[in-house]
Amino acid sequence: MIAAVFRGLAAILEGLGVTLRHLGKKPVTVEYPDRKPFTGIRWRGVHGLFFTDDKETELCVSCHLCARVCPAACISMEGHVEEDRTKKLHIFDVDLGRCIYCGYCEEVCPVDAIRLTTSTDYTVRNRADFVLHKEDLLAVGRAAMERGEKGALGVRRGPDEETLSTKEGIGTKEFAARLTSEIRRRPWPGAGFFEKKPAGRSEEEPGERKKEENAV
């Protein structure tokens, strides 16, 4: 019985020692609004719309793939055709209240325009503020690029796997310029709807395109 008493005392003293040692340790708490918690670089956080490497040209080509693949249907977008017949985005809304951060949109994007960043600013005071508009997403993307992020998926791919980006040089200014020039030359079925074009041009085009493809 006396042995039990001493064992109990030893246990109590040991416990006291543990708590006392913690007094000298740094608490693990991250003071959230003042300091951001550390997230892995593959963190699937708030979406960002990315730019070319010089941060001038938007990458999105308004293909609607992300909106279609989204299981939560949180992306709604609308594009239009510019005067120069490039497809331009003018509405791109992501509803963070619905988003499940699965990353499908990033995975499906052919030009890696939408990527999930490490930003953790999910909190808003107003329910309506959950919907991020195009400018917000561009700002998130720009900030993420400045931090040197490549999106959750860009990192996940191994170095030996060729991505669309590495193969085609997506994200470079040259690619964007080539794409634009290519699209400008490309016939678009609905083009006549927007602009009056001289008839017969579409017949000239296939030859030109073929030539260009060979060049590439």
Added chain:
Amino acid sequence: MLILFLKTALLFGVLLTAIAYVVWVERRVLGVMQARLGPNRVGFGILATLPVVGRLFRFTKETRLFGLGQPIADGLKLFTKEGIEPAGVDPWTYRLAPILGLLPVFLGFAVVPIGPDVPVLGRIVTTQIADLPVGVIYLLAVGSLGSYSVVLAGWSSNSKFSFLGGLRAAAQMISYELPMGIAILTVVMLTGTLSLREIVAAQGDIWNLFRFPPFLILAFVISTICAVAEANRAPFDLPEAESELVGGFHTEYSGMKFALFFLAEYAHIFLGGSILAVLFLGGWNIPFIGTLAKVLPVLLNPWVYWILGVLSFALKVFAYVFFCIWLRATLPRFRYDQLMNFTWKVLTPLAAFNLLAVAVLGKLL
């Protein structure tokens, strides 16, 4: 008379401030011991609006000062909260209980000698409100009054949680008074006086703690355990056991009535620390002051001596308060039968044998 009034007011002010800030200290220390931060956000942002001071110390709205504003915010919250009286309570007992809880604790402080005497305007002033010749008995008597408050609160609330908390509190507080009394009796027997002032004066050369080792140390340990138990602190916090009894005896209390219980609990810790400091740790006596004074004669100036004495006393009390917080961070709660077994089967016989041993030793040596 005026001096007495001033002393009382001063003691009240110091004690209430100390309690308010000890709550903050407790939350911060507990936090760090559990690897978190504790309250550190409430600061003195309002100071930034002060015309001169705000500029001088560069206060901003973000001035947080480690959360030192927390006790003020807590106090304001408790003052402005609605005092709910549930249906079916016994109104007068219900209102009386919190007052009865705080009253005896503050009464107890009346006999605690806090520092040495100082000359003020040609007369000697004691740093003690009343020097009763039966101070120790008075402390024990007044201390046991505190259990009335808990029992009455538990009974009058008309709630089974309160009732169970009150029952436990009654049994616990009475049970732990016994070994406490016996352990204190050891000191009384050694010094031959019941006046706390004389007990402190008798410890000028050697603290009671170090006499007849290890018997007085054992008495000190027993008294410490009992003091923790009487203040209903973890690991003896069965009466409020928040994980099983909601809040125990104060489940049905809110607003300022709850605040009184809260104050009483923390004042009880301070009182327990004061009693231990006075009886075992030499009260306001400063260790090695005689040797130090030979090098620095200024230490014997009455006011310097007084300040050092009060600091020495405060340090001892705060060491005990820190120990309470430390215990709370470490130990889980006792089970009820363990609690009762511990006091009746371990502490009480141990204290009695200890008393016997000291009596024999005192006669022999």
